[in-house]
Amino acid sequence: MLNGNAASQIPINDRGLMLGDGFFTTIQIREGHLQLWPEHWSRIEECCQRLRLPLPHEEGLLTRLHGMASDQSRACIKLVLTRGSGGRGYSPLGCDQPNEMIGVFPFPLHYLTWRQQGVALGICKQRLGSSPMLAGLKTLNRLEQVLLKAELDESGLDEAVVLNTAGQVIEAVTANLFWRRDCVLYTPDLSLMGVRGVMRAWVLKQVARLGYDHAVVQAPLSSLLQADEVFMTNALMEVVPVTGIDDVEYPDHAFARQLQSLLAAPSHS
Structure with a gap:
């Protein structure tokens, strides 16, 4: 769907395609319901504010999303918002018609197995660079993750820890990381790089009610390796x-x- 209408193509001069000028969020559908919508909406608000994109009307957006989700028992929706077409070079001047793209895709069923059995991680050789202007956002600029996933494919690993150039733990290739020592839950500081996932936000809201403390930290790999428990999260794999x-x-x-x-x-939900 493109701007509320059925479509299978986008304009060749869309800035999301040409420049990565936009963002996305991927929503899990369970029995026709959008999971973690408050956290997804918070992401949409933050991305629009920081990227200077018009914020869609929540009620209208929900109507479109529900229309595509209602007949799905288990699937996922990818919502992409771009600045649209126009401008000269990098300049966004004159771009007054953003593009909204919504698609429904099959749920990755291997995540169900991962939830029950867990998964072993490696450690990526490639490192993330600092990008404070975009840190935390799920922008369309995902080339670092493409290269990291290629490394996983070549190594045969399911997932791996990703460090920054200083050797600090940032995230997994497709997920956020948490680790616990005693009654304290730790997760990396993502103020300079990485993606603040919607499931990460949900987990941080649950910590106190479960009787734990938490800390957002800049931590070396040794801190993760000394943990009592480690888990990873994203909107589809959950925990x-x-x-x-x-x-x-x-x-x-x-x-x-x-x-x-x-x-x-x-x-x-």
Whole structure:
């Protein structure tokens, strides 16, 4: 769907295609319901504000999304907003008609297995660079993740830890990372790079109610390797226990299982 109408093509001069000038969010559909909509809407608001894009009307957007989700038992919706066409070179002047693209895609069923069995991680050789203007946002500029995923494909790994150039833990290739030591939950500081996922935001809201403290940290790999428990999150995989990183094993998945139980309840949708 393009701007509310059925479509399978976009204009060749769309700035999202030409310049990566836009952002996206991917929403899990379960029994026709959009999961974690408040967190997705917060992402949309922040991305529009920081990228200087017009904010869509929430009620109208929800009507369009629900129209595509209502007959889906398990799927995902990708919502892409671009600045549209126009401007001269990089300049956004004269771009007054953004493009909204909505598509429905199959749910990655291997995530269901990951949730139950967990997944082992490696450590990526490639490092993330600092990008404070875009840090935290799910922009259309995902070439770092494309190259990191190519590294995973070549290595045969399912997922891996990604560090920055200073050797600090930032995220996994397609997910946010959390680790627990005793009753404190840690997650990386994403103020200079990385993506602040909607499931990450949801998890941070649950920490206190489950009796834990949390800290957003700039931490070396050694901090992650010394954890009692590690898990990763994104909007589709939800909460996935990490069984090990290289030769370090994590048999304790207590906090991840508590979060999974909360997510199984209908009240979070």
